[in-house]
Amino acid sequence: MGCRPPGAPITDMSIDAHHHFWNLAREPQLWMTPEHAPIARTFEPADLEPLLRENGVEQTVLVQAACTDTDTDAMLAQAAENEWIGAVVAWIELRSLDAARRRLDELSREPKVRGVRHLIHDEPDPHWILQPVVLESLALLEERGLVLELPCVFPRHLGDVPVLAERFPGLAIVIDHIGKPPLGTDSMAEWTALLGAAAACPNVHAKISGLGTQLAHDDWSVDDLLEPVAVAVDCFGPARLLCGSDWPVSLLNGDYSQVWQHTVGAVCRLAPCDADRILRGTAVELYRLAPESGSTTTRPEGHVGSSAH
Numbered sequence: 001m002g003c004r005p006p007g008a009p010i011t012d013m014s015i016d017a018h019h020h021f022w023n024l025a026r027e028p029q030l031w032m033t034p035e036h037a038p039i040a041r042t043f044e045p046a047d048l049e050p051l052l053r054e055n056g057v058e059q060t061v062l063v064q065a066a067c068t069d070t071d072t073d074a075m076l077a078q079a080a081e082n083e084w085i086g087a088v089v090a091w092i093e094l095r096s097l098d099a100a101r102r103r104l105d106e107l108s109r110e111p112k113v114r115g116v117r118h119l120i121h122d123e124p125d126p127h128w129i130l131q132p133v134v135l136e137s138l139a140l141l142e143e144r145g146l147v148l149e150l151p152c153v154f155p156r157h158l159g160d161v162p163v164l165a166e167r168f169p170g171l172a173i174v175i176d177h178i179g180k181p182p183l184g185t186d187s188m189a190e191w192t193a194l195l196g197a198a199a200a201c202p203n204v205h206a207k208i209s210g211l212g213t214q215l216a217h218d219d220w221s222v223d224d225l226l227e228p229v230a231v232a233v234d235c236f237g238p239a240r241l242l243c244g245s246d247w248p249v250s251l252l253n254g255d256y257s258q259v260w261q262h263t264v265g266a267v268c269r270l271a272p273c274d275a276d277r278i279l280r281g282t283a284v285e286l287y288r289l290a291p292e293s294g295s296t297t298t299r300p301e302g303h304v305g306s307s308a309h
Helices: 034-039 047-056 069-081 099-109 132-144 155-167 189-201 221-238 249-253 256-270 274-286
Strands: 014-019 057-063 085-090 113-117 148-152 174-175 204-208 241-243
Touching: 014 241, 034 249, 047 057, 047 113, 047 155, 047 256, 057 069, 099 132, 132 148, 148 155, 155 174, 155 189, 155 204, 189 221, 189 241, 189 249, 204 221, 204 256, 221 241, 221 256, 241 256, 241 274, 249 256, 256 274
Parallel strands: 014 057, 057 085, 085 113, 113 148, 148 174, 174 204, 204 241
Antiparallel strands: none
16 A cells, blocks of 8 residues: 555554453453552453444454463453454463463364463563473464464563574564553663564564553653654564554553554554554454454455464
8 A cells, every 4th residue: 555644544444453351250350450440340342342443443353361261261252252353362371281282272273363472571480481391382382373472561571582583483473562662761772672682583573552551641642652663663664563452451541542543643654654554464464364354344245364274
């Protein structure tokens, strides 16, 4: 597609490549603290779907929020009931090779499973993902063509990404929230260097997401996102970048429309010729989506790619 003039509205449908659901009565979210009180309630597909329609989002990627099989099972049921959920990033027990293999065999029968994530930032071991037994399980992901997503909340997690990428060159790795840039602090230079080192590995991708909660003020705008998004675009280029809302975590500092439209605005301003790739194309390719068949709006008949694997 051609270039968009800076600031031009997005006219094509986009893909929200990172959001969650949870039901606290069924699955307590152990990571929640008192500061998460505004989102300490149940969030399900019926809460999100109208917001997607309002903001021109065609399809989504649903990402695990708890490190349990029951959380994954709930996501799979939601994905089966809602066509606009195009892919699921599940959880499996990576600390046991046998358990990982058994669960992956089960999940292979689920048509929307595309990746695996573990909440590494909640682990006391600063390099949890590099444990020998975990590495053995990650080899299974590489073998089966699944994506590994990493919530790189701390610099040490970003520093582990090149190690993983070089060990598993056939494994697609996604850095969530572009590694949580420490906006407005003296640590931005360190984050930039670490993100650049990760991006030097061709199998590493990144999500422009979760940036609003990195800001201290609630009246933030597109301008507040330009610095980190510019770094991400420079490091990864459009073919390895995608966007997500991080809803409902994002509600801690902004409603869905504020978060999504400002993210779209930053991408369109900084990469007007590549906005469609970042807002849609990379997600379609990485998660093997069929957006036209799973749209939240009425679309012409037809498919793009296949959702089976």
